[in-house]
Amino acid sequence: MRNVVLLGPPGAGKGTIAVRVAEALGLLHLSTGEVLRDEVARGTELGKLAQAFMGRGELVPDDVVLAMVRDRVRDQPGVLLDGFPRTLAQAEGLAGFLRVDAVVDLVVTKDEVVRRLGNRRVCSACGAVYNLVTQRPRVEGKCDRCGGALVQRPDDAPEVVARRYEVYERDSRPLVDYYARQGLLRSVDGARPPDRVAADVVALLRS
Ligand code: AMP
Numbered sequence: 001m002r003n004v005v006l007l008g009p010p011g012a013g014k015g016t017i018a019v020r021v022a023e024a025l026g027l028l029h030l031s032t033g034e035v036l037r038d039e040v041a042r043g044t045e046l047g048k049l050a051q052a053f054m055g056r057g058e059l060v061p062d063d064v065v066l067a068m069v070r071d072r073v074r075d076q077p078g079v080l081l082d083g084f085p086r087t088l089a090q091a092e093g094l095a096g097f098l099r100v101d102a103v104v105d106l107v108v109t110k111d112e113v114v115r116r117l118g119n120r121r122v123c124s125a126c127g128a129v130y131n132l133v134t135q136r137p138r139v140e141g142k143c144d145r146c147g148g149a150l151v152q153r154p155d156d157a158p159e160v161v162a163r164r165y166e167v168y169e170r171d172s173r174p175l176v177d178y179y180a181r182q183g184l185l186r187s188v189d190g191a192r193p194p195d196r197v198a199a200d201v202v203a204l205l206r207s
Contacts, residue, residue, distance in 0.1 A: 002101050003073075003078060003099060004101065004103070005081045005104070006106065007179070009110070010117065010168060013116075015082060017194060017201060020194070021198055021201050022080040024202045027079055028072075028078065030069065030073065030079055030084070031083050032086075046064065046068070056160065057155055057160040057167060066094070069084055079098070087175075088178060091178055101184070102186065102205055104186050104205070105185060105188070107190055114161060117156045117161045118158065121152060122150065122152075123145070123146065123150055124148050124149045125143065126146045128145050130143075
């Protein structure tokens with residue numbers, strides 16, 4: 001299995017699952033959200049442009065994200081795309097430079113998404129992800145791995161989460177049908193502990 005796309009609403013667990021699956025299958029994990037957050041943190045031109053969209057829960061323009069992905073997948077033997085494509089235009093653009101071999105849709109309800117994102121905390125130093133209900137840090141407010149301060153992502157604030165979900169429904173959900181029509185789609189129940197979800201995805205992609 002060479003190139004895999006991971007779909008699912010914000011809060012479906014794409015990032016957590018992608019890290020494990022990419023490691024198990026030896027794929028490059030490419031999260032466009034992570035790349036963009038890094039650009040914002042470094043204050044680059046791209047970061048400045050992206051920040052305005054991200055802060056409102058809107059999507060960064062297609063051409064910007066497509067160029068970013070095209071640069072990073074060049075000459076890679078296999079990639080796991082997390083958070084990309086997010087629009088039909090991005091999927092069509094992607095098809096011009098990368099063959100997609102499989103698409104996994106993580107299925108999670110809206111209620112579960114809202115609950116997860118409200119409780120999500122991330123390490124401001126190393127990016128590790130926690131959940132105040134299901135995956136608490138050992139010491140409150142501190143990262144288990146590096147001791148960094150745990151913070152809420154600005155776009156996990158309730159009003160931004162609501163907007164991100166609307167944008168997902170409008171722009172990204174159509175990708176489920178788009179890839180189903182190509183016979184590439186596999187759906188996985190994402191409302192279970194990450195180890196089980198990741199194991200299912202790995203098994204599916206190996207079969
Ligand atoms: P994520 O970490 O995947 O939830 O992405 C965080 C934010 O980054 C999104 O709400 C968008 O503003 C932006 N973003 C990430 N991936 C994309 C993409 N493929 N297209 C447009 N915007 C994106």
